[in-house]
Amino acid sequence: MNIYLFELKSQLKSFLIWTASLIAVYLVFMTGMFDVLMESKDAFEKAVAGFPPAFSAAFGLHLDKLFTFGGFYAFVFTYIALVGAIMAVSLSVAVFSREKRSKCGDFLLTKPVGRGTVYLSKLLAVLTLLAAANVLFILVSAISCSGSAAAGTELGRVVWAAAALFFTQLVFMGVGIAYAVFAGKVRAVSGVATAFGFGGFILSALRRLLEKEAVRFIAPLDYFSTAAVFETGGYEAKYAVTAAAVTVICLMLSYIRFTGSDAPAL
Amino acid sequence: MNILKRELRAGLKPFLLWMIAVFTFVFIGIIKFGGINTGGADLSKLLASFPRILLAMLGMAGVDVNTLLGYTAVLFYYVLICAAIYSVYLGAAAVTRESVDKTYEFIFTKPRTRGFILGMKLLAGWLYLLLFCVFSFLFSVWSIGLLRVAEDVTAQVLLFSLSLFLIGSLFIALSACLSALSARAEKGALRGNLAFLYAFILGSVSDMLDNAGALRVISPLRYFPASEIIGGRLHGGYIALTALLTAAFLLIAFSRFYKRDLT
Numbered sequence: 001m002n003i004y005l006f007e008l009k010s011q012l013k014s015f016l017i018w019t020a021s022l023i024a025v026y027l028v029f030m031t032g033m034f035d036v037l038m039e040s041k042d043a044f045e046k047a048v049a050g051f052p053p054a055f056s057a058a059f060g061l062h063l064d065k066l067f068t069f070g071g072f073y074a075f076v077f078t079y080i081a082l083v084g085a086i087m088a089v090s091l092s093v094a095v096f097s098r099e100k101r102s103k104c105g106d107f108l109l110t111k112p113v114g115r116g117t118v119y120l121s122k123l124l125a126v127l128t129l130l131a132a133a134n135v136l137f138i139l140v141s142a143i144s145c146s147g148s149a150a151a152g153t154e155l156g157r158v159v160w161a162a163a164a165l166f167f168t169q170l171v172f173m174g175v176g177i178a179y180a181v182f183a184g185k186v187r188a189v190s191g192v193a194t195a196f197g198f199g200g201f202i203l204s205a206l207r208r209l210l211e212k213e214a215v216r217f218i219a220p221l222d223y224f225s226t227a228a229v230f231e232t233g234g235y236e237a238k239y240a241v242t243a244a245a246v247t248v249i250c251l252m253l254s255y256i257r258f259t260g261s262d263a264p265a266l
Numbered sequence: 267m268n269i270l271k272r273e274l275r276a277g278l279k280p281f282l283l284w285m286i287a288v289f290t291f292v293f294i295g296i297i298k299f300g301g302i303n304t305g306g307a308d309l310s311k312l313l314a315s316f317p318r319i320l321l322a323m324l325g326m327a328g329v330d331v332n333t334l335l336g337y338t339a340v341l342f343y344y345v346l347i348c349a350a351i352y353s354v355y356l357g358a359a360a361v362t363r364e365s366v367d368k369t370y371e372f373i374f375t376k377p378r379t380r381g382f383i384l385g386m387k388l389l390a391g392w393l394y395l396l397l398f399c400v401f402s403f404l405f406s407v408w409s410i411g412l413l414r415v416a417e418d419v420t421a422q423v424l425l426f427s428l429s430l431f432l433i434g435s436l437f438i439a440l441s442a443c444l445s446a447l448s449a450r451a452e453k454g455a456l457r458g459n460l461a462f463l464y465a466f467i468l469g470s471v472s473d474m475l476d477n478a479g480a481l482r483v484i485s486p487l488r489y490f491p492a493s494e495i496i497g498g499r500l501h502g503g504y505i506a507l508t509a510l511l512t513a514a515f516l517l518i519a520f521s522r523f524y525k526r527d528l529t
Contacts, residue, residue, distance in 0.1 A: 033319060040317045047315035066320070076323065101366075101452070187366045188455030191355050194462065198351060202291060202344045205325060209340065210298045 003108075003118055007095050007125035014094065018087040019133040022165075023140050025083050029076040031144055034069070041067045069145065070230025073161055078204050081168045081221045086197035087133070088169035090189055092126045092176035096254075097186035106263050115259040123251070126173055134166040157230055164224035164235070171220045171243045172196065174250035181254035217242055269373075269383060273390035277359070281394050284352050288345055288398070289405050295341045296409035299334060322473035328493040334417050338406065339492035342426040345402055346433060346487060350465065352398060353434040354458040356391035357441030360384065361523065362451035370528045384523045388442060388516075395434045403427035422495055429490035429500060432508045436486055437462065439515035446522040483507070 044067070065071030099105035108118060141162040142155060175196065180186060203219040216222050216239060223243040228236050310332040313321065321327045325343050329336040361384065364370045373383060406423050440461055445454030468485035475481065482488055482504075489504040 037317060037319055044315060044317060075320070079323070103368075185367075187363065188355075188358065188452055188459075190452075190456040190459040191351075191358070194351055194354075194459045198347055199287070202347065205344055206291065206295060208324065209295060209337075212298070 001121070003111075003113070003121035004125050004128075007098075007122055008128065010098075011091055011094060011125070011129055014090065015129045015133065018083075018090070019136055022080070022083050022087065022133065022137055025080055026137065026140065027144065029079065030069075030073065030141075033076075034072050037072065038067060065227075065230075068230075070157070070161070070227070074225065074227035074230065077161075077164070077226045078201065078221055081165060082197055082201045084165045084169045085172040085200050085221060086193045088130060088172035089176035089179075089196045090193035091129055092173045093180045093186065093192050094189045095122050095126050096177050096180035096258075097183070097189065100180070100183075100186050101189075109263050116255070119255055119258045123177070126177070130166065130169050130173060134163070134169070137165060138162040154233075157233055160233065160235075161226040161229045164226050164229065167224045167235075167240070167243060168221060171223060171247050172200070174247035175220075178250040178254045181257050220246070269376075269378070269386040270390055273360075273387050274393065276363070277356070277390060277394050280352075280355070281397065284348065284398065285401055288348055288402055291348075292341060292345065292402065292405045293409050296338070296406065297412060299337055299413060318476060319474045322470060327473040328491060329496065334410070334413075334415060335419055335422055335496050336492070338410070338419060338423065339426070339496060342406075342423075342430075343492065345426075346430055347466070349395070349398060349402075349430045349434045350437050350462050350487065351459075353391075353395055353437035354441040354455075354462050356394060357388075357438040357443075358445045358451075358455040358458045360387035360391045360438075361442050361445035361519065362454050363387075365528065366451045374528070380524050380526075381520055384442075384520060388438065391438055392435070395431060395438060399427045399431040399434070402430060421498065425490075425495045425498070425500055429495065432500075432505065433486055433489060435512050436508050436515075439512040439519065443515040443519040443522075446519040446526060449527070 066075060099108050109115070111118075113121075138159055141158055145155070145158045176193070179192060179196070186192065200219065200221045203215070204221045207215040207219045207222060220243070223239045224235050225239070228234065310330050313326065313331060318327065325340050326336075329339045331337050331340055364373055374380070376383075403423060403426075406426075407420055410419060410423070437458075441454075441458035444457040444461065445451070448454035448457060465485060465487045468481065469487035472481040472485045472488050486508075489508060490500050494501055
């Protein structure tokens with residue numbers, strides 16, 4: 001419990017900043033930019049009307065749906081998820097590499113709690129922070145979509161789409177924890193988080209350029225497609241399973257490593 | 267010379283990892299170019315009718331992705347993101363690695379001034395950035411060669427790589443400067459990465475505007491936009507600005523490094 005509370009407290013500031021940025025990015029895209037885009041809807045539709053239907057799926061864009069709330073949401077989700085991914089990696093690496101960075105691993109291990117407990121307390125702390133951020137995020141999405149822009153969108157689907165962020169963050173949390181536990185040295189959390197976040201972003205961009213479905217298995221920002229949520233009301237099973245597998249494997253491997261590795265002599 | 271050798275050895279592993287990632291990305295990206303090139307001129311027309319905001323978010327503002335050059339330009343924007351993140355790391359590592367590892371006492375007992383030590387560390391970083399750009403250039407030219415197209419884009423790829431080096435240099439200097447100004451090593455790296463994030467956001471915003479105007483001066487990732495490089499030139503004024511800013515940041519970094527407390 002002490003470890004859990006300590007980690008919560010030490011990540012509080014970074015948690016607040018990240019949650020605020022997430023919500024700000026969401027509002028900029030889904031209220032500000034969406035309105036600007038809707039103004040060019042008619043002109044765009046006129047221009048596109050002459051093109052054969054095959055083009056409408058270029059770059060993974062569904063042009064016919066782009067000017068709906070759901071279509072645009074799916075389009076900008078990569079950017080929202082990018083912020084979410086950096087946040088998830090930075091929180092989990094910060095929590096799990098704390099002793100490595102301040103070279104006090106031996107201190108923590110003298111406490112009368114098992115290593116498994118230490119690991120679980122830390123994991124629970126990260127999960128709590130991510131869950132709290134996402135409750136706020138889902139609330140903001142649900143409230144803001146009752147505005148004019150999203151009129152006619154089912155509330156349940158908006159909530160599921162917003163929840164895609166949480167699941168994406170869980171994947172990055174798993175990867176971040178695995179990195180923090182397995183890396184020999186963690187010098188700067190921010191560098192790791194930026195690299196992982198933009199790594200995911202570039203993989204998603206690659207998927208868009210290649211238009212190959214297979215690439216999606218290695219593009220974690222696209223595991224939970226909001227486009228599918230707005231069409232069918234759920235996520236695509238095979239990618240959701242991939243995401244779950246990646247997360248569970250990362251967590252299991254890091255648990256084994258965390259509970260079984262030598263304490264560094266300092 | 268010993269310091270330089272040591273630094274080069276310490277930086278080898280991250281460099282190799284970055285190079286593998288960039289190579290894979292460039293190779294897969296370019297080799298699949300044919301896949302997108304199905305619609306002929308029509309796709310270009312379709313893209314031209316897209317609202318600017320959408321193109322910007324696809325990373326395709328101001329370029330015709332249906333041509334080999336435009337496509338390469340889009341890929342290179344992502345390589346530029348990698349180069350900038352790597353440069354932030356290089357600059358921060360040059361200033362703070364010893365203080366994170368708590369080995370400053372050791373290196374400062376050597377018969378060298380602090381300026382010399384920092385200079386050697388930064389030089390090692392710059393050599394890696396140079397190699398990063400040279401290899402990105404070679405990978406791309408080689409991958410494009412595999413496509414067996416008649417078009418010769420080597421000159422433009424060279425310019426793209428040169429712009430990587432210029433912007434990378436700016437980020438090394440900026441990140442070194444921010445790290446030297448920060449009391450705690452971790453803060454320095456954080457500020458460097460935040461600076462990159464700001465640059466990324468500013469770059470995206472200036473892409474969304476039809477005429478970025480003054481915004482271009484403060485968005486380093488857009489100092490050398492693809493449209494100008496495809497036209498076969500790097501903007502002279504922005505080369506000068508990059509050089510000037512790099513020199514200024516380095517000056518601050520060095521003067522601050524001399525007086526820095528060892529913590």
